[in-house]
Amino acid sequence: MMRGLVKGNNAFVPTAALRAAVRSGVDVAALLVTERGRVRGDSDIVFDGAPVHASGAVRLTRGEDGTVWVDADLPRTEETITRVLLVASTEVGALRDAHGLSVEVFGPDGSTVVAYEVTDAGDETAMVLAELYRRSGGWKFRAVGQGYVDGLTGLARDHGVDVSEAPRETPVQAPAPVTPTAPVAARAEAPAQPQAPTRVRRPTREELLDMTQEQIRALAMEARASAAEAPDAPAAAALPVQLSRPSTGRWRHGSDFTPRKLRGRENDVVTLDGLPPGVVLVELDVTGPGYTGMWPLDGNNKKLRYLVSSTIDDFRGRVVTTVPEDGRLRLRLETDGEWRLRVAPLSTAPLLTGKPLKSRGPDVLRYTGGPVDVVFDYEGDSNFIVHLFELAGHDDLTRLPSQGTNAVNEIGRRKETVPLPAGPLVLRLPASDGPWSVRLKDPGAHGGESYAGGGGGVAKVLEPRAVLSWLRRGR
Structure with missing residues (x-):
């Protein structure tokens, strides 16, 4: 048994960027709730279909061994959020069949801060495993272990999630x-x-x-x-x-497939076979200081144009690349730390809506509304670039247009408003080593996030x- 807390116990944790490992191969989600114990809406649910919270404070990734990693940047958590719940569920069977179900929280230095192993799971198919919650100006971890025989429906309803099927x-x-x-x-x-x-x-x-x-x-x-x-x-x-x-599931550009995940350490060459040819999203998460570089390799094992070239510590970012016709994607990674790689459909990139998005590092965003102005706020000291790709009228659904528009190209801290045409659009942020945020400016005035005209x-x-x-x- 893992040494740590037992059900009902709690302990203070550092108010820092923590990593929680949920083990046993179950489905995992994080719910960000207010002091009323309820989410404010669907955007406060972080799961593999929406793996990053709009605030950037909570992020979810899955390892090759079935471990799910939940990154919780506690200082970045919005003030109205008082608890971050770690939730586990099963599609088949009950949680008693999930041997070794546990949560282990790591500090910024990689050492274990606190841990909890579930030893009394029964017929439940969903459970609040643990929670990070505010207390006395800091944060604590509680081993909860509260199961729900009625599954995610009961758990979700208890925490303010609308469980109806209606759009x-x-x-x-x-x-x-x-x-x-x-x-x-x-x-x-x-x-x-x-x-x-x-x-x-x-x-x-x-x-x-x-x-x-x-x-x-x-x-x-x-x-x-x-x-x-x-x-x-x-x-x-x-x-x-x-x-x-159009919803995420109806996004028409790029092929749909089950995301592929890999993890490793230091320099490596990775190969993923059986992918659909065309544009895909690549998410890279590195733990540790130093340089991070990533390049696609051609059929002769030569590096093509770099996808990532960054000197920031603990690099995180999303980029796009193209899978060759043979469905084989080969990538060269250069880094000194541990890394996690996820290749996913372009449709899983964050959707730019009326709610602000905050992040750090390169990223890929989608927009599907009408003409609108968008505000970028960059807090870094290096180059900040935004490329815009218009997909309306672009017939090849497996690739982005060969030429994009250079919407932003500035150095240093910058707050800039950019006019966007009607979607669908892909916004690629290839250079952004510092923190940034993006939001729509008066979306209702421009018909943003709808296909209706004025009148x-x-x-x-x-x-x-x-x-x-x-x-x-x-x-």
């Missing part, structure tokens, strides 16, 4: 009907009997998800024209559709919930 609906302004302005004489000669208006077929939700912004705008124009032919018709007939926002009538945006994929595992 979120948000009202947005849709194009207003246009009243025809025919001359008076022409109106006098008009026939007394009104002509039947042209009917616009109501597209299905799936059809809307597959439509481009231009197609949706054309549909809105048809709806306005139809309304103009029947000015006395009810206002609801002006736009008889619901505009649906009069109100439509509804359906927002699919990625967290449902986590909830369904343990029901």
Whole structure:
């Protein structure tokens, strides 16, 4: 048995960047809750489908041996968050079958701060294993071990998670009907009997998800024209559709596949076979000081253009690269520390929404809304670069356009507002060694995060919930 706390015990931990290892191959998530013991929304749930909290304070990665690592940067945790819960669940069987289920917390120097091994799990399929919580100006760790026979549904409901399957609906302004302005004489000669208006077929939700912004705008124009032919018709007939926002699962660029994970130490060459050809997301997490470099290798084992070249300690970052047609990705890593590597679909990159994102190091972001202004706040001293790739009209769904737009290229601390065109977009931050944040500026004023235009009538945006994929595992 691991030496440490028993169920119900607690102990102070350093107010620092800690790493928690959850062992036994179970599904793991972290819930960030307020003093009421409830999440503020889906974004406060960190799981493999959304592995980084918007604040950047909590991050989740899975090792090759089934260990799940939860990085909790306690000083960066928002003040309204009072507890970070470590949650385990199973898709098959009960937690009593998860031999060696445990949590071990490591300090910044890599030494064990506190540990807890679950020894009394029963028929539960979900459990709050432990929690990090604020106390007396610092932070403590508590061995909780509270199980839920009704699975993640019960656990989630107890902590304020909406467990319903329905997508979120948000009202947005849709194009207003246009009243025809025919001359008076022409109106006098008009026939007394009104002509039947042209009917616009109501597209299905799936059809809307597959439509481009231009197609949706054309549909809105048809709806306005139809309304103009029947000015006395009810206002609801002006736009008889619901505009649906593309979700993470409907992101059309890049192939879908199960993420691949590797871990190792110091310099190495890694090979991943059987990947779908095309653009993929590569996440690299290094523990330790010194230089970190990563390059893709060509068929002759020659380095191509570098993906990572950084001198920051404890490097973390996301980049994109292209898998060759043979489905074999080879990467050269140069580092002095332990590293963890994850190759995932481009659709798993963070989605830029109305909520601010904070991070450090290179990253890849997605945007799917309308024209909007975005604010970057960079706190580092080195180069900060943002490349913008417009995907609308780009036919090759497996690759990014060959040319991107240089949206930001500055040195040193910088706060800059950049206008973004309508999505879908990929924003690549290849050079950003210091902390940075990004947020939409007045998204509602520009139609951000929807495909509706400006105007009069109100439509509804359906927002699919990625967290449902986590909830369904343990029901």
